[in-house]
Amino acid sequence: MRSWDAERIAAAAGAGLVTAGGTGAGEGPTRAVIDSRHAGPGDLFIGLIGEHVDGGAYATEVLAAGAWGILVGEEHTEDLPTDGGAILASSDPLRALQDLATAWRRELGAKVIGITGSTGKTSTKDLTAAMVDQQRRVVATPLNLNTEIGLPLTVLSAPADTEVLVLEMAMRGAGQIAELVRIAEPDVGVIVNIGPVHLELLGTIEAIAATKSELIEGLQPGGTAIVPADEPLLQTHLEQLPEGVTTVTFGSGGDVSELPDGLELPFTSAHMRSNALAALAAARAVGVEPTGALAVALSELRGQRRELPGGVVVIDDCYNANPMSMRAALDDLAASASGRRVAVLGDMLELGPDEVRFHEEIGAHARGAGLDLLVTVGPLAAAMGPAFGGETLAVETAADVAPALKPHLRDGDALLVKASRGVGLEVVAQELGAER
Incomplete structure (x- = not known):
């Protein structure tokens, strides 16, 4: 958006231009941000209305930080300095953000x-x-x-x-x-x-x-x-x-x-x-x-493999989980592991009235995948244990995993860590790495 001036930004967003401030002709923002703490020179701050916080309340601070401009609710545009960044007003800042994005997509x-x-x-x-x-x-x-x-x-x-x-x-x-x-x-x-x-x-x-x-x-x-x-x-x-x-x-x-x-x-x-x-x-x-x-940079917590001391390989796939992705991850563990197969599996959330059955089916799938040790995390994941039928450790929270697993982990093990995001299993790989 660097080539768009304040007037064009306002028109694209369907917003009113209160003042162009000190922005130069043909000089637009380099990016849009919604977090006032990260807004600085070159930024257009969009003050979204959240469940607990109205971002427009931070308009004065953002302008003082040297932002290119702000786009906030109309009620937040009064008594603002007009010699700084551009000030744009909208009755619906989220829709303005979206419309601005559509306009930029077409421009590209x-x-x-x-x-x-x-x-x-x-x-x-x-x-x-x-x-x-x-x-x-x-x-x-x-x-x-x-x-x-x-x-x-x-x-x-x-x-x-x-x-x-x-x-x-x-x-x-x-x-x-x-x-x-x-x-x-x-x-x-x-x-x-x-x-x-x-x-x-x-x-x-x-x-x-x-x-x-x-x-x-x-x-x-x-x-x-x-x-x-x-x-x-x-x-x-x-x-x-x-x-x-x-x-x-x-x-x-x-x-x-x-x-x-x-x-x-x-x-x-x-x-x-x-x-x-x-x-x-x-x-x-x-x-x-x-x-x-192909050089692929996979996003964090989505199957990255990390080798710990002793040759323990942690497959860090704990960003999210559902029955389909759990099965795929267990199959990958079964096909790729050269040592013992260990899995730390937590609750899969938002599965509705059949949630217990889905967890039981994952336990049975883990048995078929040749898992050597299963660690379940949370009340729903505990239903995997009986269906698995093998060596199982059941813990309540992510913080309990490393202390419970440490005595059972051996050199050369391959360890899958996976659960829904709300379980917070990202701490497991960090704690195991620190302990080993």
């Missing part, structure tokens, strides 16, 4: 790839960005900026020479992905998979499929919908795609069923190779044919 003229799925969407986003980056200038969703707030911030962070945006799209309920599609206007929509996630909110797996399908149903003519080849839950939604949208399937029996010769991935697990097929289809949809050794 970049191809936009939207990615969603019940599990693996972050890894698929990372893989897609790595493939496209071989031939195009790419900006991809960082961290977990995949919501109605994070996605527009990602778009607005893109420099003017960006050629492809790779945007992860999260879903908590019906209509959320449709909102993200409205903001980002994707050219390519990727649904990685459909699984029992957020059942507590949506009720049925069919409702989950319908919500994920908001991505592909919102594509414009000329767009590309990329979906698993073996997912019957999407069939009805594929029949409702807008005219002129091309469907590409990936996986066994699909349009993209194998990785090309010469493309080398830094992992061998089956679920990551499936994600790579989805990423390959997305890269091809924007005219990129990746080749050679």
